[in-house]
Amino acid sequence: MAGIKEWSDYELSLPGNAACGGCPSTMALRTVGKALGENAVMIMTPSCAVASIGLLPKSAYDIPTLNICFAGAGVSASAVVNAFEIAHEKGRFEGEVPTVFNWTGDGGTYDIGLQSLSAAAERNDNILHFCYNNEAYSNTGIQRSGATMQFAQTTTTPGGKPNPKKNLAQIMLEHRVPYVATASIADLQDLYRKVEKAKAIQGFKYIEIHAPCFTAWKFAAADTVEIARLAVKSGAWLLWEANEDVITFQGATKQIAEGKKEPEALEEYLSAQGRFNKLLKSPDREENLAQLKADLARELALIKHRAAFKG
C-alpha cells in the first residue's frame, strides 16, 4: 500500500468547488480520486456532492461524470461499465477498461436508490459503489434518512427520529458480493487502502464512508474530523471490511471488537453535536441512551457473529 507521501498528485475535486468548507464528502472524494487514478468515470445522483460541482459551464470535478436521476445509481454504473466492456471487446477502445464508480449520499443509497443498487449487487456487476453517509438528506436541508441515528433531530423529525437506522452495509454483504467495507473520514489512509483493494476486485464492491456533516449535525466545521474519530471510538460507527466473505476490523473498532478496549462514552460523541439536544435534555434521557448503546452493541455483536460464521 502506498504511504500518504506516495499518493498521486491527481486532484479529482478542484479548488474552488462549491462545497461547504470542511465538507466531509469532498475530503473523502479527494482520497478516492487519488486511489482510483485517472482512468475512472463517476456516476452521481442528486446530492450535496452534485451541488458542489458548481454551475455550468464550470465544473469542479476533473473526471468524466454523469448525474443520473435519484433512483438509478446502481443500474447506471452497471450500464456504463457494460458499455465500456463491450466497446473494448469490439475494439473501439484500447487499454484498461475504466473503473466505473458511484458517488452517492445516504439518500441515493439507503432509500430512493436502494432498489436499483440491490439489483446491481445481485447481478454482481463490475462497479464500485460509494455511499458518503452523512446520516441525513443534507442537500435538501437536513431531513431524516434511513441512515439517520435514532433520536437525532432533523427537519422532518424535529422531536428526534423515532426509529433506528438501517444496517445497510450488512444488507449489502448479504447480497453475497465480493467486497463490502465501511470507512470513515477519520482515517483516510484506511479509506485509501480499501479503495485500492476494491479497484482490483472484479464484481460488485460497496464502500460506505462515515461523513459527519457539520451543518446537519450542528457542530463547528473545524471539528469534522474529530467528530468522525469520536464516532469510531465510541462504537457509533464501525470500521470493517468483508473481502470474499473474510471479515476483518480496523482502527478503534478492531480493539473494541477484540475486547482490548471499551468503547469511549457515547455521551461525549452525542453531546459534541447539536442534533441530540432533545435526547440529552429529555426526562427519558437515561432510558433512551441505554437503548442507543444497546443498539450499537447489537450491531457490533452481529458483525462479530457474522465474521465468525463460516457458511
Next chain:
Amino acid sequence: MGINTNRTKLDTGNNACAEAVKLAAPDIIAAYPITPQTSVSEKLASYVDEGVLHARYIPVESEHSAISAVAAASAAGARTFTATSSQGILYMNEILHYTAGGRLPVVLVNVNRAINAPWCLYVDHQDSASQRDTGWLQLYAGDNQEIHDYVLLAYRTAEEAMIPTMVCYDGFLLSHSMLPYEPIEEEIARKYLPDRDPDWCLHPAYGRKTFAQVTPAFEYSEFRKRLAQESALALDVIKDRGAELDALTGHNVCSHVKPYRNEDADYLIVSMGSMGVEAEMSADILRNQGIKAGSLRVRTFRPFPAETFVELIPEGTSVIVLDRNYAYGTGGGIILQELKEALYGRKVSVRIAGTSIGVGGMELPAQHMADTVKDVILSAWNDKI
C-alpha cells in the same frame, strides 16, 4: 408493398421487432418483463445467450432501471435498446424526460396497452400518447412490416437528430399476431445503419467532461429551446431517412401519414396504429353507401406532421378523428387536439370532430367503425348522409 414473396416470413409483431433489433446490433439491452412486450426482450436475451448478437443483456429489476440503464449506456457511447408497455412506460416517465434532455439517442419499443386503473391487458394508446411531451420522437406502426422497418428507421433518426425515438405498436393485435413481413437483409441493414459513432461519450478517451452540474436559467433555457426546435426539425430526418430505407428495401412503408382514397374524399377518417386497416375498410363500406370517405393513418405522431396534414386535407373536407385514447377534460382524444392545432389558421373550411373508441382493447370491426364515423358526422354536423 413491394414485397418479394420468396423472402416473406409469417411471424408475430414482437418477433419482427426482435429481428430488427438484432439487425441494428445494439451494444446494451435492458428491459423488465411486462405483457405484451415480454417476448421481445426474451427473444433478445436468447440472441445474446446464443452469441448471434454481440451485446450485453442487463436483466434489470424495474422499468425505471431499464430506461436508466439505456440512458447511461448511451451516454457511455453504446447503441442501446429497451422495450416496455403500459405501466412500464409510465414508470419510465422521469427518465424519458432525462433521456431527451440529455440528447441520448436511445431507441425504445412500446407495445401499446391500456393503463391501470382499472387493470387491463389489452390495447389502447394512452400509455405512449400520454408521453407526448417528454421530448421523444414517436412512430406508430400499423402492421408487422412497419414494426420491423421502423426499428431501423428509429435508430437512424435518433442518432442523426440526437433525440431518443420510440416505436409503438398495438399489443396483441400486432405483438402476438402472425402477419407476413419481409425481413430486411443484413447487408442492407449494415449499409443503412453502420455502428454508432458518438461525438462525445463518458469514456475517458474522450476527455474529462461532466454532465452533472447545476445549469443556470439561461443555459438551461437554451438547452430546452434547442430540443424543442430540433424535435420539430426531426420531421425531415424521419422523412428523409424513411425514404432512404424504402429505396433500399422496396417496402414503401415510411411516410408521416398513410393516405387511402383521400383524393376525392368528402370525409377523412384519421386514426393511428393497426386500427388504420379497419379505417380503410370502413372508408370502403361508406363509399358503398354513397359517402365519399377516405383514411389518413398517423405513422409519425411526435413531432406531429402538421404540414403533411395541411397538404392531405383539402379545403371543404370534413375530418373525423378516431382516437384510441382520451385527452381528459377536452371531450375528445389526443390526436383530435393535435390535428385541430395543426389546421388552425391554415384551413378556413375544414371541419373536425372526433371520438375515442377501441379503448382497453375493445374490438373495432370495420362495420362498427363505419357506423361510428356516421354517428360523429350526424352528431357534430347533422349532415344529410
